[in-house]
Amino acid sequence: MDQAEVSALVDEVVEAWNSHDIPRYASCFAPDADFINVIGTWWRGRDEIEQNTGRLHSGPFQHTVLTLTLAGFKEIAPGIGVAHVSTLLQGHDASGPRRTTEPRPGIMTWTVSERDGGLEIVAGQNTDILSAPPPPATGT
Amino acid sequence: MDQAEVSALVDEVVEAWNSHDIPRYASCFAPDADFINVIGTWWRGRDEIEQNTGRLHSGPFQHTVLTLTLAGFKEIAPGIGVAHVSTLLQGHDASGPRRTTEPRPGIMTWTVSERDGGLEIVAGQNTDILSAPPPPATGT
Numbered sequence: 001m002d003q004a005e006v007s008a009l010v011d012e013v014v015e016a017w018n019s020h021d022i023p024r025y026a027s028c029f030a031p032d033a034d035f036i037n038v039i040g041t042w043w044r045g046r047d048e049i050e051q052n053t054g055r056l057h058s059g060p061f062q063h064t065v066l067t068l069t070l071a072g073f074k075e076i077a078p079g080i081g082v083a084h085v086s087t088l089l090q091g092h093d094a095s096g097p098r099r100t101t102e103p104r105p106g107i108m109t110w111t112v113s114e115r116d117g118g119l120e121i122v123a124g125q126n127t128d129i130l131s132a133p134p135p136p137a138t139g140t
Numbered sequence: 141m142d143q144a145e146v147s148a149l150v151d152e153v154v155e156a157w158n159s160h161d162i163p164r165y166a167s168c169f170a171p172d173a174d175f176i177n178v179i180g181t182w183w184r185g186r187d188e189i190e191q192n193t194g195r196l197h198s199g200p201f202q203h204t205v206l207t208l209t210l211a212g213f214k215e216i217a218p219g220i221g222v223a224h225v226s227t228l229l230q231g232h233d234a235s236g237p238r239r240t241t242e243p244r245p246g247i248m249t250w251t252v253s254e255r256d257g258g259l260e261i262v263a264g265q266n267t268d269i270l271s272a273p274p275p276p277a278t279g280t
Contacts, residue, residue, distance in 0.1 A: 034212070034224060040247045040269030042224065044212075072174070072184075077220045082251055082263040084174060084182065097237040097270055107180045109265045111222055111251045123222045125249045125265040129180030130237055 001075045001114060006083050009112065009119045010068050017066040020057050026050035029121045030113065036125040038096050038106065060093035071107070079114040080122075087126065096128045105129045141215045141254060146223050149252065149259045150208050157206040160197050166190035169261045170253065176265040178236050178246065200233035211247070219254040220262075227266065236268050245269045 009028060016025035026046050029035070035043045043049045057064075072084040087106040089096075096104045111123040149168060156165035166186050169175070175183045183189045197204075212224040227246040229236075236244045251263040 032214070034222065034249070036224075036247055036249060036265070036267055038267065039271075040245075040267040042211075042247055071182075074172070076251070076253060076262050077217045080217045080220050082174065084176075097268075105180075107176055107182055109174070109176055109249065109251075109263050111216070111249075111263070113216060122216050123249050123251070125176070125267060127176055127178065127180040127265060127267050128237075131179075 001079060001081045001112075001119070003070070003073055005114075005119050006073050006081065006112065007070055009110075009121070010070050010083075010085060012118075014066055014068050017064070020062075022050055022054040022057055025053060029124075030115075033121055034123045035121075038126050038128050060095045061089075062093075063091045065090050081112045081119075083110045083112055084108070085110060097130065098128070141219060141221045141252075141259070143210070143213055145254075145259050146213050146221065146252065147210055149250075149261070150210050150223075150225060152258075154206055154208050157204070160202075162190055162194040162197055165193060169264075170255075173261055174263045175261075178266050178268050200235045201229075202233075203231045205230050221252045221259075223250045223252055224248070225250060237270065238268070 013028050026049050029046045029049050031046050033046055035049050043052050067088040069086040070083060071086045073081060075081045085108045087108055089104045094101050106126055106128045108124055108126045110121045112119045113122045153168050166189050169186045169189050171186050173186055175189050183192050207228040209226040211226045213221060215221045225248045227248055229244045234241050246266055246268045248264055248266045250261045252259045253262045
């Protein structure tokens with residue numbers, strides 16, 4: 001597994017998302033893939049990922065544009081890797097842990113596996129990047 | 141890799157956390173492990189995981205009690221597995237995406253690898269489980 005293969009998977013996910021081609025998006029995942037979204041909901045299997053992503057793209061994500069950047073990658077066994085992917089979601093209705101319409105930066109971990117002709121996501125999790133607030137004021 | 145090995149790792153993480161033994165906690169991770177916390181901060185390597193977890197246990201997590209439940213597990217290659225672990229954090233100061241002192245349920249993905257005598261976490265990510273809000277009212 002080399003970084004070019006991981007980058008190709010990142011590109012495929014972005015192109016599928018931004019063309020709102022949900023079957024193409026779902027096909028980036030293994031049939032038994034797990035995905036945890038930004039509010040901690042666990043989708044089990046490619047079918048659940050496809051149904052729920054489709055539901056969102058018919059609603060609050062209808063006009064979204066997703067930008068992904070491969071931020072890190074390591075092969076942990078032959079044909080198995082862990083990738084960290086920086087995300088930026090724009091154009092959404094109020095969504096995410098803060099229910100915001102502002103651009104939402106995030107970070108995903110993908111565990112990926114080789115299959116014929118490329119890689120597939122075996123497990124993924126996405127978290128919005130939120131600033132830690134300052135410590136509380138200590139009074140006057 | 142079998143489920144008993146994963147359960148042993150879960151138990152070790154819980155015992156280390158709840159006794160606030162941060163070196164013991166950090167030793168559950170591989171030296172080059174990655175961990176994404178609930179606000180999307182990426183800790184790279186066991187040392188960063190240990191420093192940051194220690195900082196939290198000297199502050200808002202000083203009196204925390206963590207409950208973990210192994211919710212799912214699959215071996216994806218010889219000696220490599222993906223575990224999903226349900227979390228419940230209690231006893232903390234205001235923390236998490238909602239800055240709450242209420243108990244915080246969450247879900248983690250761990251990618252784990254065999255090492256001498258057990259398993260270690262190669263990559264982990266934690267997300268608080270938040271309820272999706274109801275759709276906005278449509279007016280009167």
